[in-house]
Structure formats: C-alpha cells, structure tokens
Amino acid sequence: MNQAIGAQAVPRTGRERLRAFLDQKWVTNLVLGVILANALILGAETMVTGAALDVLVKIDHTMLGFFVLELVLRIVAYGRKFFRDPWNIFDLLVVGVAVLPASESLSALRALRVLRVLRVITVVPSLRRVVDGLLRAVPGMGAVGALLILVMYVSAVIATGLFGTSSPEYFGSLWISLFTLFQAMTGEAWPDIARSVMETHPAAWIFFVLYILVVSFAVLNLFIAVIVNGMEEIAEEERHDDEQKDERLDALAAQNREILVELRALRAKLDEDDGKDDDGAAA
Numbered sequence: 658m659n660q661a662i663g664a665q666a667v668p669r670t671g672r673e674r675l676r677a678f679l680d681q682k683w684v685t686n687l688v689l690g691v692i693l694a695n696a697l698i699l700g701a702e703t704m705v706t707g708a709a710l711d712v713l714v715k716i717d718h719t720m721l722g723f724f725v726l727e728l729v730l731r732i733v734a735y736g737r738k739f740f741r742d743p744w745n746i747f748d749l750l751v752v753g754v755a756v757l758p759a760s761e762s763l764s765a766l767r768a769l770r771v772l773r774v775l776r777v778i779t780v781v782p783s784l785r786r787v788v789d790g791l792l793r794a795v796p797g798m799g800a801v802g803a804l805l806i807l808v809m810y811v812s813a814v815i816a817t818g819l820f821g822t823s824s825p826e827y828f829g830s831l832w833i834s835l836f837t838l839f840q841a842m843t844g845e846a847w848p849d850i851a852r853s854v855m856e857t858h859p860a861a862w863i864f865f866v867l868y869i870l871v872v873s874f875a876v877l878n879l880f881i882a883v884i885v886n887g888m889e890e891i892a893e894e895e896r897h898d899d900e901q902k903d904e905r906l907d908a909l910a911a912q913n914r915e916i917l918v919e920l921r922a923l924r925a926k927l928d929e930d931d932g933k934d935d936d937g938a939a940a
Contacts, residue, residue: 676734679727688727689780695720696774724752724773744779751776786895790888797883805876809838812868819864823857841865842872 678684695717702713728749732739739745751772778784813834820828827850828834841847851865 672734672736675730679731679734685780689777691720691723692774692776692780695724696771699771699774721752721755721773724776725756728752744785748776748779786891787888789891791884792887793890794884794887797886798880801876801879801883804879805872808872808876809835809842812838812864812872816864820854820858820861824854827854838868838872841868842877844873 698713698717698720702710702717705713731745735745755773778788813831816828816838817831817834821830821834826833827837837850841850847865847869851862854861854865
C-alpha cells in the first residue's frame, strides 16, 4: 500500500515532471542568481567601453537566452494556467521587451531591459507578498488620496485668499498655492515659507501648523494604515490556505490509515481461510 501511495505522489506525465523540476528549490535559486547577476551586468555596461563592453553584452545575451528558455519551459509545464497568473504575464512582458530588435525606433524600449531585475519580485515570495499587499490596498489608497486632494484644495483656496497679496511668489494663484502646499506636505523648506509669510502676517503660523498636522501626520499616515491592512489580509488568506492544506493532508493520512487497517484485516482473513483449507486437506 505504501508503494502505491508513493507511486501516486510521483508525477506521471511529462508536463507534471517538468513542473516538478521547475518548482524545485535549487532551480528557483538558480533563476534568482541569474537575475541578480544580470542586474550587475546591466549596471557594469554603463561604466565600461571597448572590448570589456562587448564581453558584457555577450554575457547579457546569454542570460537573456536563459530567461527565454525558462519562460518557454514554464509555459510548456503549466499550459493555459501560465497565463492566468498576473506575475507570469509580468515576466513575459519584461523578457519580451528585452527580446525586441535593437532598432533606432525601439531604442527607448531596449533601455527598459533593466526591468528584468524586477523579476526578483516574482521569485522571492516575501517580495511578492509585499507587492500584493500594495495592490490590495489600491482601492483604499484611492479614497485616502481623494481626501488628501480635498484637504489640499481647501487649504490652497484659504492660503490664496489670506496670503496671495503679500506673498505672491508662494500663494499668488491657486496653482502656485497648491504647489507650495505640496512642497510643505513633503517637509521641504516649509519653515522658510512660513517665516516669509509671517513677516507680513504674524499669525500665519497657525495655518501652517494646522496644515502640517492634518496632512503630514494624519492623512499621510492613513496611507500606511491602508497598506498594512492589505498586507494583513494577504497574510490571513495565506494562513487560511495553509490550514486548509493541513486539513486535506490530515484527511488523506486518515484515509490511508483506514485503508491499511482494512487491508490488514483482509490479509488476516485470507490467511485464516488458507489455514482452514490446509487443515481440511490434511484431514
């Protein structure tokens, strides 16, 4: 029975064997190593010339061939399922850009071959979870972004009305005020802007302090909260999937134990019947 169970665990078809091969840890580590090495090669190509550059270009082409071969093997192994995973589509696009001919009209796209480094995200599960958390948080980030735009717009209208005449270089129009408040939101030189305005309006510090407190310490922190919430949801889903997998494994183990018990009972009965037949023949 144990042999039968072991036989079921071994992939039977060529596609299943190829899939098991690609899922091995050493293969994943090999792909990750080539991606990191390719990142170093792409960076080195910007710093050398002459024969050294030709060598690096040949190595880069070899690594590109490795990526193409890996993608082809994955497409063969997974079939249509390959195109159902957005990360696989991302890999295909990144490698596809590098395969485009080096014509003058496509030179800008060829420069995007450095995007191959981003394949690290698809290979390293922890990085993929972080990006998945960011994508999961996009709807919530949209709501927080709308709130931020509303607060900045209201603040820009108020600032333009209060300080537009005395400080036209910072608040001369609505668009200038929006840019100034965006600069203040990032924390870049806002004290200098505030002191410049306070020379004419001594109480202007109240506006700036309230604006910084609301935007920088309240609204922007909401972005972090939304992102963390999205990552927690992904972690919870992974824990749920692991629990379901453990339950299926436990159920399969219990089923196998029941089958073994039944087989032992059947074997004992057969041995007992054989013993009776031997006794009858002897008599």
